[in-house]
Amino acid sequence: MNEDKNKRDSIQMSMKGCQTNNGFVQNEDIPEQEPGSRDTPQSNAVNIPAPEDPYLKAVRPYAGMPKEVVFQFSGQARYRVPREILFWLTVVSVFLLIGATIAIIAISPKCLDWWQAGPMYQIYPRSFKDSDKDGNGDLKGIQEKLDYITALHVKTIWISSFYKSSLKDFRYGVEDFQEVDPIFGTMKDFENLVAAIHDKGLKLIIDFIPNHTSDKHPWFQSSRMRSGKYTDYYIWHNCSHENGVTIPPNNWLSVYGNSSWHFDEVREQCYFHQFLKEQPDLNFRNPAVQEEIKEIIQFWLLKGVDGFSFDAVKFLLEAKDLRNEIQVNTSQIPDTVTHYSELYHDFTTTQVGMHDIIRDFRQTMNQYSREPGRYRFMGTEASAESIERTMMYYGLPFIQEADFPFNNYFTTLDSLSGHTVYEVITSWMENMPEGKWPNWMTGGPEATRLTSRLGNQYINTMNMLLFTLPGTPITYYGEEIGMRDISITNFNESYDTSTLLSKSPMQWDNSSNAGFSEGNHTWLPTNSDYLTVNVEVQNTEPSSALRLYQDLSLLHARELVLNRGWFCLLRVDSHSVVYTRELDGIDKVFIVVLNFGESSTLLNLQEVISGLPTKLRIRLSTNSASKGSEVDTHAISLEKGEGLILEHSMTTLLHHQAALRDRCFVSNRACYSSSLDILYSLC
Amino acid sequence: MDSEKKIQLKRELGYFWGVNFLIINIIGAGIFVSPKGVLEYSCMNVGVSLCIWAACAVLSMTSSLCFAEIGIAFPYSGAHYYFIKRCFGSSIAFLRLWTSLFTSAGVVASQALLLAEYGIQPFYPSCSAPNLPKKCLALAALWIVGILNSRGVKELSWLQTVSTVLKMGILGFISLCGVFMLVRGKKENVRRLENAFDAEFPEISQIIEAVFQGYFAFSGGGCFTYVAGELKKPNKTIPRCIFTALPLITAVYLLANISYVTVLTPREIISSAAVAVTWTDRVIPGLAWIVPFAISASLFSNLVINVLESARVLYIASEQGQLPLMFSTLNVHSSPFVAVLLNISMGSIAIVLTNLIQLINYLYFAISIWTLLSLIGILKLRYQEPNLHRPYKVFLPFLFIAMAISLCLVLIPLVKSPKMHYIYVLLFLLSGLLFYVPLIHYKVKLVWFEKLTCYLQLLFNICIPDASDEQMSEVVN
Known part of the structure; x- marks a missing residue:
């Protein structure tokens, strides 16, 4: 290696004079520097064993060195080691960055899909x-x-x-x-x-x-003609029909009352309809x-x-065997059962x-x-x-x-x-x-x-x-x-x-x-x-x-807390419902207080949540006048139908409290890191 | 280490490398993601949009050839900078350098972020990915690019080949599938092309807009001016590369667009966030997830080349005495290490402070001005120095077409939305003179800076390049 360099040095030396540089840094400007510090004789002895090149001995590093000069010094540990360290640092940080990317992707919670987001x-x-x-x-x-x-x-x-x-x-x-x-x-x-x-x-x-479809749907028209594959598109069953009176196959009722079977004159069978007779059920x-x-x-x-x-x-789906459904009131005469609510629909729903x-x-x-x-x-x-x-x-x-x-x-x-x-x-x-x-x-x-x-x-x-x-x-x-x-x-x-x-x-x-x-x-x-x-x-x-x-x-839309935070149902009485929305990593907690009662009510929020300040800011209110003002948490008076969203910053969130654990719910658990601006699921 | 190896930007890149280089430069993420611009402005008229694509190919050919003249007449790395200096003098050239210093950092940063976004977004199927992992990956990609770039041009060849194969492979696959479906002739596929011109016909202003949308997809054909100094026999290689790569790209673009419209309706194309993904989902549903990664991978080579190009500009500017000496130093792999380092560092800063990219985006406007100026320069030089050795001369009407297009690119944004920020851009541009006057015109020297240069040279093992044979011969002549 050293010999290589040396050989090249001597070859290139003659060309050095041709190097032109129009820059403001000129070759001949050799900066003043501590003599000896850059040009250690030791390295000269190692690098340049040949004494036939006395010219090199006099050279000091200067700005704008050609390779002959640079290589003479740059191999020294004081340059080589930092160089290597810098290089490997870069390589390591590339790996760290890739690792960090993978890690963040791995700990990211499933993100909210569009149907969840708004x-x-x-x-x-x-x-x-x-x-x-x-x-x-x-x-x-x-x-x-x-x-x-x-x-x-x-x-x-x-x-x-x-x-x-x-x-x-x-x-x-x-x-x-x-x-x-x-x-x-x-x-x-x-x-x-x-x-x-x-x-x-x-x-x-x-x-x-x-x-179901309409009875005017082509499928139904073909089905009543028993044509091809459409024959069994609907639920057909034999039933007797005499003098305009149909005796249905069973006691099933339509949602709008009366038998859910209707006799079709064309096919001379009964078809089944859960709703109107114009809406035959598909099979x-x-x-x-x-x-x-x-x-x-x-x-x-x-x-x-x-x-x-x-x-x-x-x-x-309906039960295949067409079993009669059971009457709600067993003593009722079966022929008078015509209302949908008079039967238990165990054989016509959720089969x-x-x-x-x-x-x-x-x-x-x-x-x-x-x-x-x-x-x-x-x-x-x-x-x-x-x-x-x-x-x-x-x-x-x-x-x-x-x-x-x-x-x-x-x-x-x-x-x-x-x-x-x-x-x-x-x-x-x-x-x-x-x-x-x-x-x-x-x-x-x-x-x-x-x-x-x-x-x-x-x-x-x-x-x-x-x-x-x-x-x-x-x-x-x-x-x-x-x-x-x-x-x-x-x-x-x-x-x-x-x-x-x-x-x-x-x-x-x-x-x-x-x-x-x-x-x-x-x-x-x-x-x-x-x-x-x-x-x-x-x-x-x-x-x-x-x-x-x-x-x-x-x-x-704006508040992550409302979007995917915890929901803790804290208190209920005949009038009001109180709950909070919170998310780990965000110290803003929304306390929602709603009055569904028949009259106005007075609520002491301090009893519900301990450690509340006496005043809380109203983020939104059903009464637009009070938006942005403050309420006294000892006595929040709520008119009939009044609701407030209060904003509070809390350090220990409620869902961490053992007593409230079973009253707090979250769907896609996630925590927020404000410093990194990411959501993560490991929490 | 080869003892005969010279440390200089060598003429060692041939025809194959050049074709790859050009293809990578021109084909970015655009054709995979948003060929919709042309379609939208041609009123979803499939026939018109295909014609516009073809027209854009011709237009971009003209401007590529103009820059080929520059690259061939002055076969240096960063030739367009050199050309401006030669034509318009030192101060204008410095301003050119001043803008490209920032725009190249912006380009590099936004490209790295785009790459990261395509790489990460598939893991966040229904929401936008958070910024932090995007930034991490973008930085990692950029630094890898930095390391690769400081290993010299030769080392990048295999990467270029792989990337070209990847890009052309995807596009070729899309094209072939389209051709196959057309040949098979299923009614729903052929229908849209049979009645290609049936839809509403766009107005002239819309056509112009569509042409510009398409023109952007072909931009980058002038990139040879960046590496003209490293090409073997540039006067032959450059035209050959252009005449190979551009028709190839045109064919692939057209076929890919045809394939898109055979599978998707124009409306689907316009409403799709990434057309290639939608297309793949329709044709081979299981593979749709691969497409974003493939786009990401293909952007990587664009990033490599962008860093390479902007380092070349810094390099020649330094050789021309407009930047400190250390930017024209090369490391043992003959790579302008400090120039790469500066570009990567500025890019990294822009990635971390993403807002900077938005600021830099305003500067792109200035790039069109420089393009226009270069083209004017060609004309100027033809009259001033008619006897200059020009192995290749661009057909004059081509030059005028290219000038007209770049003039439009300068004027249209000004007319369409005259905003204050164009004045800020201008002021920023002129602010470059604050550095130019003391440091270059009056050649103020800073002692500490020279010490720093000396130290960095030793630390990074970089030296000023060996004199090349060409320069030697020039001296002799």
Whole structure:
């Protein structure tokens, strides 16, 4: 090595003179330096054994050395060792950095998917916005109002059924699962709507009703002709039919009353219908039917739909042996049993195998979920089920099913108190399988609107509850401005009028038809309160329900604590419910205090949480005047329907306290490190 | 160590290396992620968008050839800097250097972060990945690039080959699948191309916008000016490389775009966050997760080359006396170590303080000005020094086309969104003179700096390069 260098030195030496450098550092500027310190004779002796080169001996290191000079000195330990150390330090830090990256990825908790990250907004499309003056809302109308929805900080839009259907009720009786009903627009409108929704960064889920079709559906028409594979698409059974009187195969009843069997004159058999006779049930024991349904699912997923709400899934299967269901009141004469509630529906709902079918749907949807950020959501509607049965839709630890069954228990409450609200919350949180994600609805097309059901004092509290509970908040259109049911009873439409009351046109402004339609009439009358309860008015009013809704939604979106923090239910009485939201690593704790009682109440928060300061700041209040002010924690007075979100910084979080452990819940446990700005799961 | 090895930037890179270099330079993450710009501005008209891609290829060919003239006439590393100095004088050249000092750090940092993002995002399927691991990985990647770069150009050859094979492999695969599907002729696949021009026809302004979107995808064709000093027989190699690589890239781009539209609808392409991922998910569903990693890996070589290029500029600037001597020193692998170190360090700072990248982004505007100036320089030199030895002369209309495009690139942002920050960019640009006047014009010398230079030379074992044969011959001439 040294000899090599030496040889090269002598070869290159002659060229040295040719080196030009125009820089401001000139070769001849040899900096003054401590003599001897750089030029150790020892190294010379080692490196340059040849005495024939006396020129080198005189050389000192200088700025702009050529290699002959540099190599003479740079081999010395004082340069070589730091050089090696620096090099290896770099190498080690590269490995450390890669290691750190892997470590952070490894300890990162599963991140919240889009359906967990923000609220869902359910739209009944016929009543949201009419764009073509025919008095019926449509898809283009929804597209027009996307800015409004964005301003609510909603993440997911959920559009109820808009399939081609006879005009009776679009939720049921679908004539073509792959077609948009003309009153809502065309498939092109739908595609545009999907594109517009995705452009705004929102997601779209739609209803899907696999249980039955309309009796005008081509499948049914073929089935009653016994043509080919369609013969067994529906549930047919022999029954006797004489003089217009049918003797059904068994005592099963339809949801709307009377026998669920109907005699078909063409096929001369009875078909089974869980709902109306115009809605024959598909035969899900037929694999061909399951395939058809999967194809429909794929059809919509390919259109870009981000998920489904599967409706009425508990009705998918019925007992094969057609056993009679048991009467609730055994002494009742069997012939007089005509109401759905008079039987126990052990053989027509939630049959063995029903969950397998849904899991199969999930598998189909998973094939379209692989692209990052394109997970397809599955929700199931399971109304009027016991909590245990509802929880079955969450799937089993190793078998994925619905992402969540919709939690409509709040929509069934007819009166409020601290206790009833507490019941609903705890029954869901305690029964929910570990690691699953809760959700909360305050309204829906099938439920009476909140204001009509409970009174308009509670609209703000319920919205506050919705956004501060852990999980996905789901809002039915109009609930954000406190719309109420319409009170008119003589409809043109003859069918099940009670469910139409909560489907009145959205109240946009105080022009005619509340801004819903520029047509002469609307399919349902607009609520008479639209002059005061509408989007335009509430947008200008700082104390309106809409403004609070937006504030709450924004808070939910911004605060990690509300998004994925712990939820500790601390106290309940007939009036108030008190709970906190907290997250390890963030010392900000939200204390939520809500009064659901019939009257005002006084609450001593010091008794609930020890070590509170006497004053706490109000982050948000249902009473907009008190936002940002402070309350006395010894005596918080809450009006009827008043709710507060208090902000407090606590060092020891409540879920660490042994006494509260079983009253605290978290879905995806995570801790936050503020110094590193990451979430981690090892805590 | 070979005793005959000279320490200098040697002419040892040939045709194959050059083609690889050009391909890597031009194909970044764009074609995998966002070929949607062209499609969007051509009103989702598939036929028009394909035509625009082809047109962009021709346009970028013109400007590549202009820079080829520079690189061939002045076959030095960092030739475009040298060229500006020659044409417009020392002070303008210094400002050019001053901007590239910052922009190259910004480019390097944002590219490293992009690489890290593609590498990490697959682990966060439904939300955006946190910043910390991104920064860690970006730093690690950048430092590896630094180490590789200080091992000399030759060492990088295998990496370049691998990377080119990877890039062309993915794109080739996408293209072939598209061709296969077209040949098989399933109705849903062929339909969109049969009726390619049926959709709405875009307006002129949209077409212009689409052309610029496509033009960016081809940018980087002038990169030979960075390494002209290291190419064997540059006057032959450069044109040959350009005429090989650009048609190849054009073909692959067109085929890949055709393949995208055979599988996806224009709307799906536009709404997709990463088209290649969506495409793979449709064609071979099991492999979609690989695509982001492949993009990440292919970006690595872009990073390597970017560091290489910006080090060359610092190197020649130092040789020309506009930067301290130590930037033109080479280590035993003939790599301008200090220049690489400076670039990596500035890049690292920009990665750590991510906000800096946003500031630097404003400076990209200045790059278009320099491109325009270089092109003007070609014209100027043709008239001033008609007898200069030019083995390759670009066809004059090409020069005018290239000038028109870069003029548009300067003017369009100014006209479209006249913002204050263009004035700040200008002020920043001129602030370079604060350094130029004392240090270069008046040649103020700092004693401590020379001590530092001396010490660093010994510490890093770097020396000023040996005189090359070329320089020797120049002296003789």
